[in-house]
Amino acid sequence: MNAEIISSLRREIARLEKAPVASLPPGNLEAPSAPRASARGQAGGAERVALGPVDLDRRLGGGLARGTVHEVRAGRPADGTAAAGFALGAALRLAPRRPLLWVRQDFLDAETGGLYAPGLAEFGCDPARLVLVRVRDGAAALRAGLDGARSPALGAMLLAFWGEPKAFDLSASRRLSLAAEASGVSVLLLRLAAEPAPSAAETRWRVEASPSRALEAGAPGPPAFTVTLERQRGGMNGGPWHMEWNRERDCFEERSVEPALSRPVVPVPLDRPVPRPPAGQAWRRAG
Amino acid sequence: MPLVLYAKERGALRIVAVDAHAAALGLAPGLALADARARFPRLFSAEGDPHADARLLERLALFCDRFSPLVAVDGEAGLLLDVTGCAHLFGGEAALLKDVRRRLQGFGLAVEAALAATPEAAHVLSRFRSGAIAAPGEEGGLVRPLPLAALELSGETALALARAGLKTVGQVADRTPSELVARFGAELTRRLGRVLGEEDIRISPLRPAPEVIAERHLAEPLLETEALVSLLARLAGEIALCLERRGEGGRRFEASFYRTDGLVRRIPLETSRPSRDAAMLIRLYRERLDALSDPLEAGFGFDAVRLSVLRAEKLENVQPSLDGHAVEEADMAALVDRLIARFGAERVLRLAFADTHDPRRVAVALPAVSAAREKPVLWPEPEAGEPPLRPLQLFDPPQAIETLAEVPDGPPLRFRWRKVLHTIARAEGPERIAPEWWREDARALPRDYYRIEDLEGRRFWVFREGLAGEMEGLPRWYLHGLFA
Structure with a gap:
């Protein structure tokens, strides 16, 4: 009883204190692309967190709603990791410095590889914040998801499963969304090899990998995605947007797509002078 | 026949x-x-078949767990039960002995049993005076008239004693110890002392003794799981009271359900922090029972239920702090416990940092229960301005790919993975990672890792094992991970 009162008060204080600060990316507030708004959206007064790209956040009515369910779908079969990256980025935006729960179906390990802690750290997510639950099938994933969505301890939860399990119907997604609303946990449903189906999710996104900004010497750049807002409750669809994840600012940034070219087959000759790095820029360290 | x-x-x-x-x-x-x-x-x-005999004896020992938590196997055909403080639960020592015999005879076994203050006295009495109950201090009187064979001495010693005209245990005991030691060694006097109940030894039980136990023996077997759970709830209440008096909370629990036909079903439960909250314990047990792949089969019913605390730790009553940190931690622990009860401890994990340069070993997934106890190790901060240098998802084992690459040490230009051809647009590398020669086969080859991106924007982490020219044949390529 007492614990309930205290935890509800605590959440209220956290909401008053943290929310406006946390929903803005740290630093660089004057940058033109920096998200500013943390408006109260129309959907049930849920608090909204800007993702980053201005146009996208405007389409969302201020940002992604906290304490709701967002569905992230891999566009093509091989885009599972890109979808995971987008969902993780969104979770980091929605729940800065709060504990995360990642529920994963075992089959995904074979299909897209297991979750790799150094990679999480490099993405900007401290692995110590994360509790990983491995489940056998979609039905078990949903059960674990419901447990997670009901726990006020979590900031956000990623729920990843393969295909279209029978257990995941409209009422299951409705239950999940009610639990998320009650507890304030933001749920990101990460779905691989799934066709769009009716669900109670607040938004549904299609994510595809996108060519990254080339760094010096043609090195691949930070994570880049092409995302499409396929469905939004009480809102318009939109996209596609091209954006990349900025680890230092913990937010997405809009960017233009550069045409990707295949690498030159002929290597740079060794007997020519080494080109100088452009002024004010250092060469990237290799390896 | x-x-x-x-x-x-x-x-x-x-x-x-x-x-x-x-x-x-x-x-x-x-x-x-x-x-x-x-x-x-x-x-x-x-x-x-001595092995089958030993297995049967062990199963019987586990069954006898219902009489006392301390049960040890004694030789090839004996069981030792330490019933200190247990007899009154069965209506006295005589009733306990009768119950033991009745139940074991029910399995079609011939049973000889006796009760004494020391294990060896009981051992001897059960073989020569079945049914005897030696009151404390009376072992000597009961054991003394027994024949020499009761001492279970080696052939030579037994023969020498018999030749000396000693026929009963009492006659041997009447000799002065110095005489016996001088002739037969200290082993005989030690044996005498134990058999006569003068010297006590501890038995080594099959299962460790629990810290706290609450149990119920039922007159009528229970069949319904719901009834068993409500009984378990009552036991949990008793355990909670006991733990509170001790200022402790349980970390590992075990519920044992004793079926009338001798089968014992034990269901362990581990919590991530010490707890004595009976309601929470029952919630966890309910989920554990729901999640069992082989449900609790009642058969003819369960006639005893026990809840034991296998490990307890200090737990003080604390006032929740106002900043809410403690509350959040408690909420998190409760969530972890619920998930563990449902999916098992090996499926709820935390990722811990292992201090090594080998990318395959740097991250270890520890059960969240045990990870909570360890000191958190900070992950190295990624370098500012760099893209992620390690993939979000890693294949174990790495997947072989067919590659077209520059020799000797260029990145791939094209590679085929899962029947799809990927043309490389961007690449960075190599980052050479040498094998940990002190761990694995000295012939393991160094790996040259590349971060590459194909025309469609998918980023991969691939490596080449060895170098062309430094090895026989061409080096093999593997895909190790996928970047977001």
């Missing part, structure tokens, strides 16, 4: 065990099987 079991001993088949019928005919262990067959052609014989 008389039944004997035989075993091969120095090339001959010898009887090792006889049933009551065969014993009545004068057959005894040690006799050659051929002699016995000559005397009784209708003898039924079978080869003894």
